Amino acid sequence: MSKRASSTRSTTSKPLERDVIPQGTDVPDSDLFFNRELSWLAFNNRVLQLAEDPAVPLMERVKFCSIYARNLDEFFMIRVARLHEQVRGRVARLVPDGATPGETLDKLHERILEQGRRHADCFENQLRPALSEKGLRILCMKDLDADGRAQVEQRFREQIFPVLTPLAIGLGRHFPYISNLSLSLAVLLRDPVTELENVARVKVPKELLPRFVPLKGGTSFVPLEDIIAHHLDALFPGMEVLDRGLFRVTRDADFTVSEDAEDLLVAVQTELRQRRFGDVIRLEVQAGMSPKMLEPLMEALALEPRQLYEEQGLLDLSDLMSVVSTPGFAELRDPPWTPVTQPRLKAEGDGGEVGTVMSAMRRGALLVHHPYESFTTSVERFVTEAVEDPDVLAIKQTVYRTSDKSPLVPALIRATERGKQAVCMVELKARFDERTNIQWALALEEAGVHVVYGIPGLKTHAKAILIVRREGERVRHYVHVGTGNYNSKTARLYTDLGLFTTDPEIGADVADLFNFLTGFARPKSFRKLLVAPINMREGLLQEIRRTLDAHSAERPSRIQMKMNALVDPAMIRALYDASRAGVKVDLNVRGICCLRPQVPGVSENIRVVSTLGRFLEHSRIYLFERGGETRCYIGSADLMPRNLDHRVEALTPVEDAQLLAQIRDLLERGLSDNTHAWVLDANGTWKRRSPEGEKRWVQGELMERAVRMAQASSGRPLP
Incomplete structure (x- = not known):
């Protein structure tokens, strides 16, 4: 029997026996998939637990109390609204876990009421009196x-x-x-x-x-x-x-x-x-x-x-x-954090002045990790340098969510005034940011920037900047592909990665991506990028299959992924197949996870953790290790049907050995967190970890690491 024997496609429901399930055995979908909406509610429950945690600074607990409520508002406006629409439309189609829309609504009502009682108790009986004492x-x-x-x-x-x-x-x-x-x-x-x-x-x-x-x-x-x-x-x-x-x-x-x-x-x-x-x-x-x-x-x-x-x-x-x-009350808050400049973006010498981003890129690809490393001295400087550089011919950028005071969009206006070609792909359908994006789009058009509103049937969620620079008799592409929005405010609150590279093939792919967005081009393939909805789904499935096929006892394979949500049934089944073949699969999923881990005979080799904390974990990383080879992608897409099939998304490979080492270190730290991490079991319960020895907190460790590297690069002694 093939290693990739199908898990099941049955829609009947019966209790899952906890014995080892032979490969190829039919298992009900209801025992393989968690309900999407209930899984989201479990995520918001983890936010609520941070509000309830007396070890969290008091003002930060109030913040999490507010975030819980705001999250729930958006959940009702979109997801619960859709369930009610399905009930009114008499939609009988079952989701993978086997629940009808009406059954899901009943379960949501019961659990939200219970969480609401805890939420109110937390504020009225814990936070409000504690604030008053201070x-x-x-x-x-x-x-x-x-x-x-x-x-x-x-x-x-x-x-x-x-x-x-x-x-x-x-x-x-x-x-x-x-x-x-x-x-x-x-x-x-x-x-x-x-x-x-x-x-x-x-x-x-x-x-x-x-x-x-x-x-x-x-x-x-x-x-x-x-x-x-x-x-x-x-x-x-x-x-x-x-x-x-x-x-x-x-x-x-x-x-x-x-x-x-x-x-x-x-x-x-x-x-x-x-x-x-x-x-x-x-x-x-x-x-x-x-x-x-x-x-x-x-x-x-x-x-x-x-x-x-x-x-x-x-x-x-x-x-x-x-x-x-x-204002004030510093003792009730997290210690202030100021992002450091990525060491390779500092000029040589003792002054530590910021160097040019493009000159650093010519020396090799670099990775920037926000908010530990500065968005201002990396991404924003990348664009503003390009505006000032007389040899830059064109600047192209996607905008999904940006802040009201973003310097990036005005930079495109200045580029147009300086005679450069400036192109901005503004996604008008970015939920709850539509009005801001419309205002930016109209201002850009009025200034002469080439503005594209995207494709009606697809949201453009890809994060990419392309700088075209004349160098001698040829032009060079300077590219940034990121996991997060070009938003200076959220760049201080969300953890995101960005790759800066002059790789010719990645540059050509990003150029093709912009042509796809702005014109009638519809490329059938890309050189290195995985782009949804064109080749991303099949590309990731192929990476899982190759990793599975390469696995052996002598040379074990491994899959590590970090994302915001894991929902797509085909991706989940592929990960089940990898687990059944013996491949170790480590998943760090901040929000929704429909995959059921630790099911004997199906997913006992899959571990799922969720990391929350001071910063919102937002980066997406897909890493495959097999037979001495490592393939790694970062980018904008979660493993959800909407990302893979109904949005324009981009994942870029990270190939430099030093950058791969940074990503492995990031993934391992997240999996080892034992203060702000939860582990998912086969019954759907998220159990919060507690230190049983050395305390590990990934975000704290990465802040300390960023400071040490910045001090080392400036020649100052380490603490």
Whole structure:
């Protein structure tokens, strides 16, 4: 029997026997694949565990509390919305784990309620009191002294009351439009003349005013909704306020642009306008809301019981990020980190000045690891040098997500003004960044930059910069291919890799990639790059098969991968085949993992860890060791059907021996982390590691390593 005997393609479901399963035996898909949505929820649970961890600095715990809430909002707007759409459409197709959309929704509801109770308890009973002890207080109106009340009264009269608009519900009036993720107060009123009871809605205008209103001194805050609730008599004069309760709606925010769209910019702008009116997917209410207020909301919004989420304490804790940004309190935060300049980008001599990126590239390929190494003195300098260099003929760049103040996009405008060809592939469909990208695209076009909006049926997620430079009688391609967005803000928060190279074949491939994006070219193959949706899927599958075929007891093969998500069934089956052949497979998956590890006879040679922490792990690495050969790719793609089949993605090989050693070191450190890492078992449980000897923390080790290398390159003594 072949080493690559198929795992199974059965869709029946039965309990998985924990005996060793002979190769080629049919195993139900439900026992081979974890549910995608429940796996994502397990990832967000790991974020919540960091908020609950007393070993994490207090302000960082508040940050994770906010991130948990923001993550969950996006999950509802996209993934849960899609499940409800499938239920309405009577979609009966089962996902690999065997669950129907309705069954998945029921499980999500149950688990999110449980996590929500922990989330509220963490903030209300742990973080809020701990912050107060340190002098940073989030107060209720009843907690204020006379001076505090006077400050709030003035703020209400001058700034808050003028922007409030109470809206009646019922009495023959149209139910008011409630915007996505907005906070609202439901107010139960009685008319003392008619003795009739009615419900009104007051929007909490946190888009216009601070959600947490600061008092004098800037270290005490009052929630905006608490101030409004305290002053309801001013909004409803002559009425009796019987009850009040806070609520929040989440709407479907997903959209699809037709492949037949004649003008992609117009199509995306139209869909953005429609997004405001997406179906309501979730209703969050403050615990204890009166049925007299809750029932009209549920009826008007046409919601099912599993769409209702009752929350203890404050709603919308994603807004806590404004509290995290309060100046001071350094002792409650992680120690500050300043990225260092990659040693090879420093000029020779004692000054340590930044050298030219292109001159360093001519001496050989180099790898930059953010945020340990500086994005500013590598990627941004690469582009700004090219703008200033009179021998540079063209600059081409992809933009998926970038910051409002990014210097990269304005650099393309300056390049055009200097007579260079500047090309920018702006992905208008980058979810929740569409408006920013549209603004950049229009500004670039107005300045004369060649702007391409991508291919209607495919998102362009590849991260690539191409510089074309005249050198004597020929031109040379200088290329950057990265794992992360060209965003200076996230480059300080996300861990990403970037390869700088003048390799002629990689340069030619990237040039072909841009021609594919900007013109009608459709290359059938590439020299070295793996590009989705053209050759990436088959290229990675071939690498797995070659590694499997080369494996022997005398010369064992190994696969190591690091990614954000592992979902694709074909890739998972290929990894099962490798495991069954005896190949050791080590996976570091930050988020979703549908692969079930440690199943005897199927995946006992597969280990899955997940690393979270101070920085968001974002790099994608695919490394194959076999028969004395190592193949390694880095780039933009996770192993998900959308990345492999429905996006333009790029993975570049890393071939230099020294750079490969750096990547192996990075992978091994991540797999050895025992403070901010979790291990996945065959039952789907993520168990957090704890040190049983030497403490290992990959992000801390890489910060220390970056500092040591920077000091060594500058000639300063090591600590």
